[in-house]
Amino acid sequence: MRRGLRAGPDYTARGPKQGLLRRRAGRAAAGLARGKGEQEGAAMKTLARDYKRHKYLYFMILPVVLYYALFQYGPLYGAIIAFKDYRIAEGFLGSPWVGFKHFLSFFDSYYFWRLMKNTLLLNAYLLLFSFPAPIIFALLINEIGRSLFKRFVQTVTYLPHFISLIVICGMITQFVARDGMITDLLVWMGMDRTALLGQPEYFRTIYVVSDIWQSVGWGSIIYLAAISGINPELYEAATIDGANKWRQTINVTLPGILPIIIILFILKMGNMLEIGFEKIILLYNPNTYVTADVINTFVYRKGLGESFEFSYATAVGLFQAVINFILLILANRFSRKVSDSSLW
């Protein structure tokens, strides 16, 4: 083991920059002196030496690399069945290529616009109501000051985050049933008595309201952490300048947490076509497909739920993934232009 310290770069002994620079300089010099093939040979030799000296690191990373190769990049490669007519009997490679057939048939289908509309609308509502809710909640909690009451409020409101989705949806199903607790409340307020989950017009409301109920407390943690990181001198200066609480919130607190808001907003934008579809699968039914069916649930039904059109469902899923990726890049680029915050 001691050998490692005497010769060659050690992984921990030197600062990263120094080590890297030195190696790069060395490699560049080697590249100038020898031909390209020899340079590659030298790189292989370096890797071989590296392996010998740090073989345990290689042992450690092996299962991780295998996992990512098999379960992350495997399905990515498997997604080429979107361009084939995949039949189990003919196998993955033997199935015939069909180009963009499945994509085109999806774009032409009656469902395309309905799915796009539902997915985008539901996400738009989430962005409009569910996204700002924890920010406002964090700002309000912050005004309570350090006290037992503050901790109590936080403890209680974080709790729903840990309740399983099945239980949450089970509670929703019970509460908005024909004789449910929430239905009772709405009837008392003057609405006609019906089973709310059977009516397409209520689906989005139920989804968004229950989402806020479950996530507003938990979502506020990250903003509270950001608020506690704001320099207190800024508030003192604002007070001296005569700013009241409201102006301090607008001019000090909000700008202070803006970077984290932007980061979360970009991530949200990159998921505009993605939605918590597990919850939809638990709450929707054929009556409410008109408003509740989104791309993800459609992929599930076409591929695994009702029929087994593997290639078609994969194509729809791939379409969604590509659009999501493009949206993420656009949102990130936009944010880098208008502010200092970006993902990369």
Next chain:
Amino acid sequence: MHVIRKSKGERIFQGANTAFMLFMVVITLYPFVYVVMSSLSDSRQLLSHTGTLLWPKGFTWEAYKLVFQNPNITRGYLNTLIVVVGGTSLNLLLTCMGAYVLSRRGVPWAPKLMLIIVFTMFFSGGLIPMYLLVNNWLHLGNSLLALIIPSAISTWNLIILRTSFGALPDSLIESARIDGAHDFTILFRIVIPLSMPVISVMILFYGVQHWNSWFQAMIYLRERHLFPLQLVLREILIQNSTEYMMAQGDADVESVGESIKYATIMVATLPILFVYPFMQKYFVKGVMIGSIKG
């Protein structure tokens, strides 16, 4: 100290804010109170009852008795336990090893590997190829392994752990290496014991994820005796099959049909409610660690 007198507007705001927070507490807790009370109620009285419920209607433990008599629920508990313990152990082992290697400075291929790993957070092959891989090619379908192996690493958690490992002082690892320790010893004897707070967060995140997961179980598992608790719950709560539960016991359908659902919710949620106070000190930390570097 000089006390700043609050203006009238500020005092009104403080009062309104406190009232709003109390309102939040009530609407968060009331559904749970309602569930507890309903689970202890007599179903016939529950059916005819409308409006708020702050006390059981005709107190009875009947529903709980039936829930615990249901072999599917006890079997589901056992399966969930296997997945939570086995899955979280595998998660921790792989995530720790990956995070350790990726946090070591100067590993020539680490930045590239990191890029390859992070990419999978933003682009994936999708549901169907994953299903075909697990079910048709690896033949893991209809086995609890299908719930454990395909989710062996969460990239987000890997990033959190890598950031945290990278923050440990280099001199520590260097001196261990001089003493002749190899990487496995360094990881398990030094890095992990020093990172217990963040490891606890990992256990919490992974454990809750396994406890709550049901979708994978639904698509991969075919035999009923393998179903984890959440999938059994789905049948009872969402698919409305109390009839199926009734077939197990010989109780009067009318008197427990409604409250049995609420009792099931309670039985499935109590473990979480019990560990919640102990988890609490960890998860705030967890979110903060995650926010340091996205």
